[in-house]
Amino acid sequence: xxxxxxxxxxxxxxxxxxxxxxxxxxxxxxxLAREPEECVIARYREINLEQWRKLERGxxxxxxxxxxxxxxxxxxMGVGASPSMAQHLYExxxxxxxxxxxxxxxxxxxxxxxxxxxxxSNGNLSVQRSRIASSGIARYFDGIFISEEVGANxxxxxxxxxxxxxxxxxxxxxxxxxxxxxxxDIQGGINAGIRTCxxxxxxxxxxxxxxxxxxxxxxxxxxxxxxxLNAEKE
Numbered sequence: 001x002x003x004x005x006x007x008x009x010x011x012x013x014x015x016x017x018x019x020x021x022x023x024x025x026x027x028x029x030x031x032l033a034r035e036p037e038e039c040v041i042a043r044y045r046e047i048n049l050e051q052w053r054k055l056e057r058g059x060x061x062x063x064x065x066x067x068x069x070x071x072x073x074x075x076x077m078g079v080g081a082s083p084s085m086a087q088h089l090y091e092x093x094x095x096x097x098x099x100x101x102x103x104x105x106x107x108x109x110x111x112x113x114x115x116x117x118x119x120x121s122n123g124n125l126s127v128q129r130s131r132i133a134s135s136g137i138a139r140y141f142d143g144i145f146i147s148e149e150v151g152a153n154x155x156x157x158x159x160x161x162x163x164x165x166x167x168x169x170x171x172x173x174x175x176x177x178x179x180x181x182x183x184x185d186i187q188g189g190i191n192a193g194i195r196t197c198x199x200x201x202x203x204x205x206x207x208x209x210x211x212x213x214x215x216x217x218x219x220x221x222x223x224x225x226x227x228x229l230n231a232e233k234e
Contacts, residue, residue, distance in 0.1 A: 002229050004170060005111060006163070006189075008179030009121040012199050012219075013108070014131055015099040020045065023093035030089055031081045040077065047072050052122070055153060056184055062124070062148065095130035101201070103219035108140045110223065118143045120163065120177065122154050122184060143167065155188030164192070176229060178222055182210045197225050 010016035024044050028036040051065045060068065070083035070090075111117055119141055121128050125148040132138050145163045152158035164170045176195040179185025187210050189196035198212035199219065214225045 002174055002176055002195075002226055003116055004118065004167065004175040005115045006118050006120045006175065006177040006179075006194070008177075008181065008185045008199075009119050009128060009132070010123055011101065011180045011201075012178060012185075013101060013104045013119075013137065014135060015101050018099050019094060019097075019131075020048075023090055026093045027086055027089040031086055032079060040073075043076065044069070044073050053183060055122070056155060058153075058156075066124075091124065091127055095127045096134075098131050098135040100135070101219065107219045107222060108137060112140045115226075116142045116167070118145060118163065118167070120145050120154060120159075120179075120185075120188075122147045125149060154184045155186075155191050157191040160188060160192035160194075176213075176225075182207050182212070186210055186212045195229060197222060 007013055021041055024041055025036055028040065048069045051060060051069050054060045055062060055065050066087045067083040070081075070086040074081050074083065074086075108117070117140055119132070121144075123146065125146050128146050132144065138144065143163070143166060145159075145166075147153040147159060150159055150162045152162060154160075164172070172193045176197060177185055177189040177192075178197045178199060179189075180199045180201070182198065182205055186196045186198050189212075190210070195214075196212045197214040197216060199216055199222075201217065214228075216222055216225065
């Protein structure tokens with residue numbers, strides 16, 4: 001029987017895409033004194049994702065990621081804005097408020113009390129703590145593991161080992177992770193030796209080398225996954 005469920009935060013429970021777009025738009029509007037074009041916001045998202053993938057692989061530090069993404073964006077735009085100021089404004093804007101992925105509140109309510117729930121996130125500590133607090137979801141979770149506090153990033157096994165060590169009577173064969181990232185959540189679950197479920201509300205990244213145990217399009221489908229997993233254990 002499944003007992004332990006690990007949930008990614010961004011774009012699994014909270015809608016990071018919409019929050020990110022609003023935060024970067026507000027940041028650039030303040031710095032550049034004009035509304036940024038949609039192509040600029042899209043380019044920031046590409047650069048940002050590239051830097052997060054490098055962080056997952058250990059190729060950059062978190063502090064480097066925070067400023068390099070703006071350095072590259074401003075260089076491509078040909079503007080002399082301050083990357084450090086952009087980072088400060090961006091984190092402030094990103095920390096304000098929250099938006100849920102469709103079906104997330106309902107899923108948490110249905111899982112709560114039946115399973116031990118844990119957040120596992122690579123997001124920046126101050127931002128994630130603020131968003132978790134504003135959303136009111138902390139009450140559903142038995143633990144909140146953010147990589148800056150844990151001392152390692154998903155998908156490294158060290159991240160999950162540190163999480164597991166804090167969970168009483170933890171057993172990998174009774175655990176599953178649900179997340180939207182193949183390289184972070186699914187690869188992390190594979191590294192940790194637990195079952196994996198990929199949430200794909202939008203386009204799917206093709207990676208033949210990373211294969212989840214399950215794949216869902218809507219969060220409500222995760223309940224069916226749990227039923228299948230629990231049936232396997234009987």
